Amino acid sequence: MTVWRLQTLTGGQGQHNIGQFCLDNSVVAMGWSLESGTRERLLAQYPTPTIDQYKKSLEKDIGTNRLPKNLNNFLDISQDDIVWMRSKGVYYFCRIDENAHWKYDSIKAAYENDACNQWANVKWIQAGDESDIPGAVATAFIRGMVCQRIRKEGIEEFSQNLYNQKEGVYYNVTVGKTQETFYNYLSPSDCEDLLALWLNHKYGYIVVPSTNKQGTELYEFVLIQPKTGGKAFVQVKKGNNNLNKNDYISISTNGEVWLMTTQGKFSGNGNTRIHEINNQELFDFAMDLNSVNYLSEAIKRWVNLIR
Template structure:
């Protein structure tokens, strides 16, 4: 594992020549985290502050043997197990300085997993926003990662794993896009609605896309939220057509049971459809990957 904050030449380019010379001389002699910390505090390398960047501290203090780490390179995701002899090192050479990758963790066993369709949604979304090194706070992702590692190496390194087939665990594994696709598949199966792909645009933030009811050509609007996000039904009352709202952990507020045009799809209802035989041949490969994972847990 490697990361930035390597005290590269560009990090110190605004310092005086005399100061840069001293820092370059001392960075060659960094052999431990304490050496690195001492230099950073002495010269206030980053933004004139005397403390080590948070992610560098995390790499030293929080990464432990047997931890599993996800990285992404050129669209492919890799799962790494931190070995028993793993150490924090500062490995300085011209190549590492140029790539800003001198800060490293040794003894990592890497396994190629695949593209975004083969990793949990929580993993994929963690790469969109966040820190260089961050924890993924999801029990479902932890169990999947350990289960995947066991499967790849062909033995039960991580023991006592229990895969639970329930909506909460299931939606942790899906990406936001998967949730949208699953809602469309559900409406297509349940009501025979037809998706109009060209209506899925960033400019229409109120709804994900428009579907068409083949019986009367009326429009069907959907709003899908993954996570603890609430949806207000009042925001959709002006739309001329049917509306379906879904949030995996939040609440649909101000829903009027007398209004037949606005309906809520519950997480339980959608999960039941997802793992049913009816969904097998009409959902995307990425959703199918996780529904098969859940079906195995039900056996």
């Protein structure tokens, strides 16, 4: 099975509210609804077109036999796949079960919302807000195609396990216990919290809350060491984001610099005040039963899931 992410517009000036349309009509829908002339010819010849008949009509419509990747993704959705969607800040998911099927819906509301291309008869399940889902699901909505796979380790198991919890056991699933799965579950803010908590545990640093500002490009926040008065600057990147230690030489004159990237690489020589975080050490810290009182509730949730 495959886990998918459907990016939908959720309303606003000049926008179709496809997210709400999907929820109201129990469908997974996206665009490519066909131009009016092509649409009329298709329905005149095939009142209930198949995927292949729809594809051929669309190829004529756009003048090519190579359909867009995100449309092919949508048409490749299969039974038992799970689709994630976000609407107005709330995350939903559905399983493509035995009752679901692809259809070209020609009703006026579907065409007006550019949502004729559908997987119909699905059951959307509310998962919650961003604090209730893995970071890799939330960040999958930041950019990319309208319909694309979520390939991060652990997300398939999480999605299946959540479905079992909500709808009764269907998938035979064991949640992975790897470091990669753990970091995929953490949100970017969870990673920042984990590093700050580890620095407190190991070196006694405490966070200065007012330093957590968007305008500071080189660091997320500042910590201080109460015994010495020394400062620490923290930069955290989630995913395949690389960090060059030379970029942080200027702020290292004011304190220690701690750099973390969950899947990226470090470059540059920096200096002795610029430190690379060992992700394995933070993972071991989070998994250690003696650390339980140091962890935020959000981090403990993911620790408990994979421990």
